[in-house]
Amino acid sequence: MTTALTDSYVHAATRWLPGQTRRDVEAELRERIADTVAARGDSAAAEREVLEEMGDPLLVAVEYTGREPRLIGPRFFMPWLRLLVLVLVIVLPIVGTVHIITGVTSDDAIATTLIGAVGIMISAAIQIAFWVTAVFAVLEWSGAGEGDVTERWTVDKLPAAAATRSGRPYGETIASLVFLAAMAFLLIGQQTSSPVRIDGESIAVIDPMLWGSWIPIVLGLIALEILFTLWVHVKGWTWTAAGVNTALGVAFAAVTVPVLKSGDFLNPELIERLGWNASTLDQVTQGILVGVLVVTAWDVIDGILKARRASR
Structure with a gap:
């Protein structure tokens, strides 16, 4: 009998072990759990009883490796x-x-x-x-x-048993919500009362003309990301969640990359005040573009890996 509970226990016991040792201990531990549970009726109650008798998974790892x-x-x-x-x-x-x-x-x-x-x-x-x-x-x-x-x-x-009750660890959810709220705050704040000041004057970083297009769309995507974060916290990572996460990432890249390529992302007044020439502006824009693509790709891959682990 193999369930998410056993998977969680084996993962907790082996996650800090090096490559081949981890694989060997995982195989032996799974066999030990399966045999013991089968001998007790192969039920969910028997599985829980066996795991609790085995105790803290780290102690089990120490037992197998002798590395205390x-x-x-x-x-x-x-x-x-x-x-x-x-x-x-x-x-x-x-x-x-x-x-x-x-x-x-x-x-x-x-x-x-x-x-x-x-x-x-x-x-x-x-x-x-x-x-x-x-x-x-x-x-x-x-x-x-x-x-x-x-x-x-x-x-x-x-860890995964707690995640089953809440879907996603509280720490990860809180960190995501804080990050998204900070993004929205900075995006709105730099337009209405920019913290960037030159010669005592507040100057927006992003082109104010984008209030009519890009900024509202991104704020909408941030709102969807907040809802998505809460959904994953409750339901946990699934292939559906990974698909939604990918769609949100692609949507953000799809609306941001064209704006960056057009050269209309940064506020022209800020560029003039900083004295940037065309070459400097292009380097800054390319850096932002690469950052957007890297972060989007990382987020999509991370969601897929989490869904893959959860599906196991």
Whole structure:
């Protein structure tokens, strides 16, 4: 009997193992689970019972490989990893967005602002990783909760088991919603009250003429992306969701690429104030175009991979 629950358990147990070791452990573990479940009646209840008796999947991986984590032992490794990933996914986009908004409102160069955002996100990630790790290391070294962690483990703690209830992890959903809201805010804000100032004067980055065409369409696509994000959070990734995600990505590229190629994307007044010649403008536009295509392709491929994993 192979179900999503078993798949989730095997994935959690083997996801951090290297290539061939991962494949070997996965095959042995699946066989062990299947044989034990079959001996107990081959039912969903039997499967759940077997998995909970086996306990934390990381401990099972340690059992098969003999590689016990040293800094954060097996009792706390998975809680540490889940909390660390959740905090990073939620905090880093917020930190980066706040820095970008602050930078563009203080007359900083766009390149400097973006580089600074990357730097501060890396710094925040290091700080978060250090303090979260320090707390769990102290718990491990002090022996807190000795003997209790494994007993409390249930299949509901599996990442995919939680996803079955909500469709998509909360951290990923929150990060997506924050990013989309920031995009909409910046798109509208730079037109109505642009944070980019030259000689004390606020100047829109995107050509104001695009208010009659491109900007409303993109805002509509952002609204659809928000609805799509909430839908995936509830239903999870499916091939239908991957198809919708691809359609949204292609739609964004389809309305953005022609505008970039036409050279009518950036505000002519901003270009004049910055003193850009035709060559500089072309380089900037080409850079934005490549960025749009790369991000769109990555998003489409990521959706397909997630649907493929979920279908397994």
